[in-house]
Amino acid sequence: MANFKDIIGQESIKKHLQTAIKTGNLSHAYIINGEYGSGRQTIASALAKTIQCQSKTDDTDACGVCTSCKQAESHNHPDIKYITHDKTSISVNDIREQLNNDISIKPYSSEYKIYIIPDANKMTEQAQNALLKTIEEPPVYAIIILLTENCDSLLPTIRSRCVTLTMNPVxxxxxxxxxxxxxxxxxxxxxxxxxxxxxxxxxxxxxxxSSDFIEMKNQVLKLLKNLDSMDIASIIDTIKEFSTHKNDINDYLDLMLLWYRDVLMFKVTKDANLLLYSDEYSAISEQATKRDYENIENIIAAIDKAKVRLKANVNFDVTIELMILAMKD
Known part of the structure; x- marks a missing residue:
């Protein structure tokens, strides 16, 4: 569990939270909004750890050595609670049993009792309404932290009662x-x-x-650089190869998107210094020359559409095949 000083970037969020801790002006509820991997959990954990620390450094960061910090790092702190769920959504019973029924019990060893809700955007409407009643009139010692990929999925009445902090690209x-x-x-x-x-x-x-990432990147580049000359059988073989990496498919698709954004960027600017795949200048330049703007934008749209379909659990093989055929056309 990181300290604030260990977090890369997010300076404005860290400053806001550390100032609130130092001045004793903490909110009773926070929404930390950002995409998966942006560091929402790290920020929330650092906040909880620092609030509960028994000997803060300059009142703005956890010491990392006191009993409270050790308990927080091992996820065994009696006054830091993580809301868990077994299904694809967070049910009203999850909120009632783990938060609402527990929050009336005073902190065990600290001034505050902190509840962290990962994937708060997965709360059902009933769960959100149950949480709303608690957020409207929380005990003075309670702090609730909601982590979400999309804060718009939360009820406006919840959003209006929370301080929302949005993660920025590093x-x-x-x-x-x-x-x-x-x-x-x-x-x-x-x-x-x-x-x-x-x-x-x-x-x-x-x-x-990841030891597999370089291999994944090379597979993507091999496909994209040879797509125009590949026959249907070769495309199907590639689809099958992708099918063995379903858990990593978003990484494959992101690598493809970066490639075609490079092609589009070079077509517009002719500036090789702006390329993400800078070592593939020759192939990118060639594709930028022979593809028109509409074709490149259609390919990017096809990849984006595949990501949406996969998130909606549309058949994997069909989705990837439609995407690659659209790219080839």
Whole structure:
């Protein structure tokens, strides 16, 4: 569990929360909004750990050595509760049993009692209404932290009673430095990771710690550079190859999107310095020359549509085949 000082980027959010801790002006409820991998959980954990710390450093960060910090780091702190759920959604019973029925019990060893709800956007409407009653009149010692990919999925009445903090993309140079120091990546490899992750530190870390990622990138580049000359049988073979990596398909699709955005960027600017796949200048330049703007934009739209279909659990093979055929057309 990280301290505030260990968090890469998000300076405005850290400053807001650390000032609130130092001045004793904490809100009773926060929404931390950002895409998967953006660091929502890390921010929430650092906030909870620092609030509960028994000997804060300058009142703005956890010491990391006191009993409370050790308990927080091991997820055994009696006054930091994580709301869990077994199904695809967070039910009204999950909220009632783990939060509403527990919040009236005073903190065990701390001034505050903190509830963290990961995937708060998965709460059913009934669950949100149950939570709303608590957020409207919480005990003075309670702090509720909702983590969400889409704060618009929460009821307006909940949003209006929370302080909303939105995660920002992390600067590329900060990600590069972090990956070089933390994972001993070569500068060139760190640059590729920073380009790929588009400011998402979680994606960058996954890249750095994955032995399969380079192979995945090479598979994508092989397909994209040869797509126009491939026959239907070869395309089907590629689809089957992708089918063995269903859990990583969004990474495949993101790599494809970056490629075609490079093609579009180069077609518009002719500036090789703006390319994310800078070492593929020749192939990108060739595709930018022979494809028109509408064709490139249609391909990007096809990939985006595939991501939406897969998220909606549309048949995997059919979705990927339609996408690749649209790309080939």
């Amino acid at each position: 600067e590329k140079d900060k990600i590069c430095t972090y990956l070089e120091n933390k994972f001993q990546l070569e500068p060139e490899q760190a640059q590729i990771a920073a380009n790929y992750c588009q400011g998402n530190i979680g994606k960058a870390i996954r890249f750095a710690s």
